[in-house]
Amino acid sequence: MNNLEISKTKTTPEINFKNSTNELTIKGESYPENTSEFYAPVFEWLENYLDEITNQPVIVNIELVYFNSSSSKVLMDLFDMLEENVEEGKNITVNWLYDEENEMAVEYGEDFMEDLESLPFNLVKI
Amino acid sequence: MLGNLFKFTSQFAQKGVFLCFSGPTSHEILVSTGDTLRQFLINNNVYKKKYYCVFSIYVELFENMIRYGVDCFHPELEINNPSCPYGIITVSTDGNQFTIQSGNIITKNQFRKLEPYLHSINSMDQQMIRDYYREKRKQKCDPECKGAGIGLIEIVRKSSKPISFSFEEIDDKFLFYTLTSVI
8 A cells, every 4th residue: 555645735734644654644734625625535545544454553643733614624524534443443643733822723623632532632732 | 987996995994904805706816815814914923823813714704705605797607606706805904903804695595594594603602602613513514515514603713703794685686795703
């Protein structure tokens, strides 16, 4: 299985999903013209990847300084998917990276954290 | 027309409007005018939280105009037209608060759903709106939905006071919808 690499643009984040190191990173800003279209290959890759792995530790780093409401919904879907896999015995941890001055990013991280039960979700100050 | 433009510009200047776009809306225009807005905020040392609140509300309002606006100047294209629906958006400041106003054309059918919805989310307190946002975000999107359906909740949540809105009748089919958010 190949790594998934999508370069960042002005309105879409950098996606760097490394099958080799089990490190998945989403970094930048997210307000695509068509959110579901942009994230479709990300979900597709992730589904295949999650099918393949067993219980090796997976780290998901999310460092989004800005995202619009439709991206927020996509992130929720993503975390729900990861949570289902954790419930099936997978070893996945999400790190929500934020800049202290960006209060919004902290608040959104807290919101996600409260909405998740079994998925380990850390708020990490950069 | 020339005289009118001067009149509009003077009125905008008096109200502290530093950015205005009027015309066919598109994602490209959202991005380029959004960049102009960000540069203005950076140049004026607006602190990060406010910077992201202003930018975020601008994006949500602009996206709503693109997604839900209709162009009654072309009556054959009533709704969901593939062209770029008309919209107008202004951003102003008194040096402290920022006001973002968007205006676009909607149909009476859209109005019947939108008006009670705006009233209901506008009356929620901070905790209620936060819970409602999270509840809606968890819901699966129905097939005909165009966005996440949480843009307006986001706007109410980030505004520093309740939003205001108005609907002015254009004819028996269309209304002009204005939304104002203060940050």
